Amino acid sequence: MRSFAFQHQYGKKPRHAHHIIPANADVFQAYxxxxxxxxxxxxxxxxxxxxxxxxxxxxxFGFATNDDSDIVGT
Known part of the structure; x- marks a missing residue:
């Protein structure tokens, strides 16, 4: 599982992957x-x-553009 997560994170698997891969690699694979x-x-x-x-x-904007005044100009 760790090597799978490492391949997705870094692109290739090194020779000593167990020294580089963090402890939360399983969480990364689930992600x-x-x-x-x-x-x-x-x-x-x-x-x-x-x-x-x-x-x-x-x-x-509808309230700002619709003027419904009841005052009738004479």
Missing amino acids: VINQKAVNQNAQQVLTIVAAQLSNIMEAQ
């Missing part, structure tokens, strides 16, 4: 495997945030 699912969730969250910001901006 590489689950990266697609994490990115998909992050995209969904960003889409929701963008939709909310769009609604807020639409409401602000």
Whole structure:
């Protein structure tokens, strides 16, 4: 598992990989495997945030441009 994580992190496997690879290499491998699912969730969250910001901006600019005054000029 450590050599697999090292190959993804540094590109190639050295002769003495057990001296270079950190203790959290198993966590790194899990990150590489689950990266697609994490990115998909992050995209969904960003889409929701963008939709909310769009609604807020639409409401602000709509209020600023629509003048509904009841005073009739004579």
